[in-house]
Amino acid sequence: MRKRNSGKDKLITVALHIALAAGLFFAAFPIYWMLSSSFKSNTEIFALPPTILPKAFTLEAYAAILGDPVKLRFFFNSYFVAGAVTVLTVLIALLAAYGFSRFNFRGKGSLNTLIISTQTIPPITLLIPFFGLVVSYGIFDTYVALILTYLVFTLPYAILLMTGYLNTLPRDLDEAVAVDGGTSWTALWRVIVPISLPGIVATSVYTFLLCWNEFLFALTLTKSTSMRTVPIGIQLLMGQHAFEWNQMMAMSVLGSLPLLLIYLVAQRFFLAGMTAGSVK
Amino acid sequence: MAEVILENICKTYGNNFNAIDHLNLSVEDGEFLILVGPSGCGKSTALRMIAGLEDITSGSLRIGGIDVVDMPPKDRDIAMVFQSYALYPHMTVFENIGFSMRLAGKPKAERKKRVDEIAKTLQLTSLLDSKPANLSGGQRQRVAMGRAMVREPAAFLMDEPLSNLDAKLRVQMRAEITSLQKQLGVTTIYVTHDQTEAMTMGDRVAVLKGGVLQQVDTPKRLYESPVNAFVAGFIGSPSMNLFEATLTGDDLISGTFAVRLQDEAFIRRPGLRSYAGRKVVFGIRPEHLYDSSLESGRKYQTIPAKVTSIEELGSEHIVHLNIDAVRVDSGDPDAVEDFGRASNAVAKFEPVSTVRSGSEIQLGLDDVKLHFFDPETHLAI
Ligand SMILES: Nc1ncnc2c1ncn2[C@@H]1O[C@H](COP(=O)(O)OP(=O)(O)O)[C@@H](O)[C@H]1O
């Protein structure tokens, strides 16, 4: 290896570290601010100059949220919608991806292109048409409206992701099942799905996050407070009378926790080597 | 147990590529048939058609007297060992071997009994709870065998099952598979591109080239009477030397040397006389060329040759030579082209031979062992 002895190299290293530190601060400070504010009282939040650490540490914001059934309902709604969409997306994407990956059929190419092309449409342009559709189907302000709408956005990418993953699995495995007396259906559920966990986890995480964070469609396609999801719930705290900053921040923290947990749990599935030992 | 009969089987892939051309083959009950040929000649295609993994474009296929052309693999009563093994990575060795029984709905106790039996035969008993990832190459190979054996199928199909093993293990597994096949007595079709496997393992060998069957025969007969130059060159290692020469009277003449043929050569091949005055391809195996300075080589007629290089293998010397003749290509795409400008022939000498690289020698040639082929069609004369 070349020895780094020139002053110029050292300067570059120092500059790089400063830039990285600035970047880290930029990314991490809002998170810190959210955490810190969630443990303050609302009056302290409006104090000038602002306090970096909570002067009087309090859990009142959390108590206000966790003790209020209306606000807990936001969480339930978010979990339910995101959960349902995730399960449905993974199921449908698996079946579609298995078809794309393992079978040849008429129109396969154009269907694939169609799926990719849906990704180029900015979702916001679909807001009004979807609103119209949802109302005319009589599902406005229901879970079904949100679930169906989210599926439209999650499925194309999930199918592409899963197809890519299944393409990496050796076809010999499917054929071994065929020779062992199984059908394609058997091969899919007994062999392909169990060894596709990394792909399934990746797809699930992507889908869940997309639904969990979605704001615009959730705002437009629901109306009653009992149908609102967490992102809308946070916004609702910017009430007519007061800005409940500490509660907004506490709700944001509570809303981010599942994502954090998902990442931690999912990480171990991303480790490679699920098919190790299968071939060669 | 059953016979497998292929009649006029053709395979045309989607891109109009004819991978198999009118393949006729009948494998007897309990027979170990080797399907051999250079890579890309259609061996896997043929095997996969028998397994039902590939559609048959035309022709008929019967396994145990039943027409299986339109049957899916699971109804064909065959078991297959894949080149890649294709073990189920998330299952233990026990589950891998027992999977087909599980799909067939066999009760747990019966499954356990049968898998244990097979594991014992294959010396896998201590590994039954391991996952494929924790096995060595040879062990994985055995699990793949076990998965095929558990079904007690009408026929075993194996696609280059040893190609992923190192040379030493390959020799060992070669013997194991052969004795296992004898012991089980199940009709077996074994695909390989390795002529050594072909010669040592099977009852009969089918040689395939470019999707066309060349010859089906016992290893001994393939070696002794190849039907054409391709089979002659493909079977045997190192390959048979093939040269062009002119037949003049009783002499084969090439460049500056002549080989005198005995009457017997013409009696055994009535067609040979008609090549008088014309070009003919003659072939001689490396083991039928001799160092004329040794006792073993003294009795043969000789031709002049120049030694270009020697590989001393201990039990024998592989001697690369140059003789005054035009070498003929047998048409094996896999043949290692080690014939530079300097060398055009290979001989096997006894290790006591003292010939040196670069020296001019008299090369003994056992004319009784010559093979003759038509220069145009390459068919044996
Ligand atoms: N699915 C396919 N589509 C088109 N051509 C194929 C396909 N599979 C194999 N081939 C061609 O058929 C020929 C025979 O292939 P294969 O049976 O795999 O040969 P081998 O097993 O003898 O090496 C090869 O030239 C290969 O390129």
Ligand SMILES: [Mg+2]
């Ligand atoms: Mg092959």
